Amino acid sequence: MYHYDEYDRALVTERVAQFRDQVARRLSGELSEEEFLPLRLQNGLYLQRHAYMLRVAIPYGTLSANQLRTLASIARDFDRGYGHFTTRQNIQYNWIELERVPDILERLAQVDMHAIQTSGNCVRNISTDAFAGVAADEVLDPRPLAEILRQWSTVNPEFLYLPRKFKIALCSATEDRAAVMMHDIGLYLYRDTNGEMLFDVMVGGGLGRTPILSQPIRRALPWRHLLSYVEAVLRVYNRHGRRDNKYKARIKILVKALGIEAFASEVDAEWEHIKDGLAELTEAEFSRVAANFVPPAYLPQPATDLGYGTALAQDAQFTRWVQRNTHAHKVPGYVSVTLSTKPGGDIPPGDVTAEQMEQVADLAERFGFGEVRVAHEQNLVLPDIAKADLYCFWQAVCDAGLATANIGLLTDVIACPGGDYCSLANAKSIPVAQAIQHRFADQTLLQDLGEISLNISGCMNACGHHHIGNIGILGVDKNGSEWYQFTIGGAQGKQSALGKVIGPAFSAAEVPDVIAHLADVYREQRIESERFVDTVARVGLEPFKARVYQREEASA
Amino acid sequence: MNNLIRLGGEGAKLVDADPWMLALTLPEDSTALLILSLSDWLARQPEAVLRAEQISADAVCLQPDDEAEQLEPYLAVLPLIAVHFPTFRDGRGYSQAYLLRTRLGWQGELRAVGDVLRDQLSHMRQCGFDAFAVREDKSAEDALKGLAGMSVLYGRSAIEPRPLFRRRDTL
Known part of the structure; x- marks a missing residue:
């Protein structure tokens, strides 16, 4: 775990005081809502359908037991007794009162936590593999460099008013469990034959209305240049990213418009100016941070227990x-x-x-x-x-009720809060997830279906990452009622793929049946232990479409 | 301009009588000292100024779409550079300021104009601004409180070229 020193602690403490003052000025009317909006977003505070939502950062997904107890105490004392963990390693509280937010942030600061830049058009929480530092297939621990990036991006004055949000993820295992390719910058960390830490840098990924997987922009970037290279990308983006249309403002649109080669040469030209010198990371800094992530004192275990x-x-x-x-x-x-x-x-x-x-x-x-x-x-x-x-x-x-044996299975649904909470949503996500989980509660069936990722988003902002689910469900609004559009064949990880739409949307009531049809086709078509996503890749959409829509016509 | 804060040797001060007038559209005739858009500025300068042989009587204002590098040939003859924030949510001015200070070597006054508000002043200062024309409906005195910001900056800035990791052990 990274332990704050006096600098880190001073920053979060002063930030709480600063936001306390900003909240007070908002409440007194001195700050207009328009002026307050980016300030509260950069402190993790959204205004939702019923109340404020506070998103707290869990940098690269690592928490101490004590920090988790603090998150529990916040759920109990300031919310309705629970919290919602998100796909980008944050926790959200859904029933928050503006007046009390500074007290929540103060409580977080006491355990070296914060909600800084969990929203807004700035660099968001740095995310990585949940098994970082311990996974058997890991090359090296990505967390020291993730922490270095977290610090560099925190309240970096030049990059707080970017055209749009900016997400960075790292991964240094054989399997990418951090959805690196859907990030604005994705970093694959590895060692060369001399043991030097290098990055393959990806840029321009993102979901939302225009889902795009990232592309490689630089291979074998030495770790010392991490901050200067990210700075170069951000400066090019800050200067040239579109600001006229929020749906075209992510870096992926700029990369697409320029083409990866032209974008890369812009970045290189910028990077030439800054790559050497004071921005270069030092061995001393890496060692200082890495010392926080030394493995715990594992006990020798018997070969067989x-x-x-x-x-x-x-x-x-x-x-x-x-x-x-x-x-x-x-x-x-x-x-x-x-x-x-x-x-x-x-x-x-x-x-x-x-x-x-x-x-x-x-x-x-x-x-x-x-x-x-x-x-x-x-x-x-x-x-x-x-x-x-x-x-x-x-x-x-x-x-504790947390032992459901469904990791990676159909009922291990990724879902956004959806229309029950979110003011952006076109449709509810949670009841749809629950209906599917209910329909596939049978363990034998579930295990037989094997690995299937199911992702549900309540609108095209795609917080449930429906594009990269093996089965993706997108809530859409049709004349004021809620409908659900299906994609299949999406995947995350190093074989990332965007799912393809199978046809017209369905009502909420039809969703479990549609999944059942998809599952039936898979079981009929699969060869041996082939996974759902591999069957889709091999046989294409047609058999799935035929079943799903034939049944619908027959029942209509 | 009214409502102006300027940094100096003895800290930040409110400026009472600033002679400059922001004129993003060229006035018919004016006796004031003008801060002009880049295109107006270029159009109005005598040859000697454009050859960087004579100090300009006019200041220039970068709009978000302008590139800071466009000013490079004229830095020696500009009396002041303003950077316009049409809305405080447009962050391009931060990069323009940072480049003017750290890459192009501008040492004269760098003034933030437009939607300039208390809660962004410390970021502007760190990116190299040393003058702030606070939006006219706001109190400049109140905005002064926003200048200091937080005591810790992890990264580099126009006023502190060393990132914190190069300063950490100097404590």
Whole structure:
């Protein structure tokens, strides 16, 4: 974990005081709403359908147990007892009063947290792999450089009024679990044969109305140039990005308009001016930050644990959970565990109660090293659990209601808050997710369908990332009523792909049936253990369309 | 201009009598000292000014669409450069200021004009502005409170070329 020093602490403390004053001036009428708007957005505060929503940053998804307890206390004392974890490793509180926001921020500052730049046309929270630092397939820990980027981008005066929001993600594992290719800047971090840290830099990704996957702009960027290169990209974007139309203002539109080569040469020309000299990162700074991320004191584990083996042999439910919800760890004898926030029922995906947060914090201390992660899929991760403790741990997770064995399965739905909360939404997301989870509650069926990502967005702003779901559902408004358009074949990770629309939209009531038809076609068409997305890639949309729309006509 | 704050050796001060007038459209006739749009400025200068051999009587104002580099040939003869913020949400002026100070070497007055408000003043200052024509319906005295901003800046700025990681251990 990164521990704040006096500079970091001074910044968040002064920021709270500054925003307290701005809120007071808004309440007194001294600041107009128009003047206040970007100020509150840059402090994470949105005005939603019913109340203010506060989005708190969880930089690169890493939390201490104590920080999670603070998030729980905020849910309890300032909200309705729960919080909503997002795809970009933030937490959102949906029922916030403006007057109390400075007190919330003050409470966050006490545990080295903030809500700075979680919204607004600026560089947002830096995100990465939830298994950073522990994944077996990781090349090196991306978190020190993520923290360095977080600091550099925080209240960077030149880049606070960009044409539009700006998202950066890093990944340094074989598998990209950070959706790097849908970010404005995506960074693949690796080492060359001499051990030098390098980046492959991607630019111009983003979803929204015009979904575009990022393109490579520079290969093998030495880590020392990280900040100057990002600065060059941002300066070119700040100067030349469109500002006449908010739907054409993301960097992806500029990159597309210029073409990647022309954009890259603009960036290179800018970078030439700044790449060497004071902006260059130093070994000392990297070491200072990296010292915060030294691995915990893992205990040597027996090569085979008898108790664990017995539990696997005797408890099928436990075994299923281990198969679905644990992830391979760097250190022998350990696993990382994903706690599912998607049990179905009336719980919206990503929602966690204050009590659960406290339970997770306790579990992190009792079984792990006091650390918790937030995953892109809106789940929580305990990164370091010894296999020897796993059965006991699982029972405690069951008690907390976070042991649904559905990670990566159809019911592990990614969904935005949708029309229940969000004033931008065209349609509700949560009831649709719940209806699907209800329809596919049968574990045997669910396991048989295997890996399918299902993403739901309540409008084309695409917070549920529907474009990159194997099945994507987009809420649309047709003459004042809510309809749902389906895409299939989307994927995230290094094989990222944008899903293709299968045809006209459906009503909310029809959605579970449509999924069932898609699932049927997959089961008929799949070859051996082929995944849903691979079947779609192989057979194309037609068999799926034929079934979905034929049935609809027959029933009409 | 009214409502002007200027930084100086002894800190920030309200300026009582500023002789400059912002004239983004060229007035018919005026005896005031004018801050002109780049195209008007270029059109009005005698040859000697354009050859950078004579100080200009007029100041220039960059609009967001202008490039700071366009001023490079004239930096030696400009009395003042203004940067216009048509709305405070348009952040191009920050990059223009930063480039003028750090790359083009402008050392004269750099004045923020337009939608210039208290809550952005510290960012403007860090990007190199040293004069701020606060929007006329706002109190410049009140805006002074916004100049200091926060004590910590992680990155570099026009007034502090070293990022914090090069200053951290000097404490």
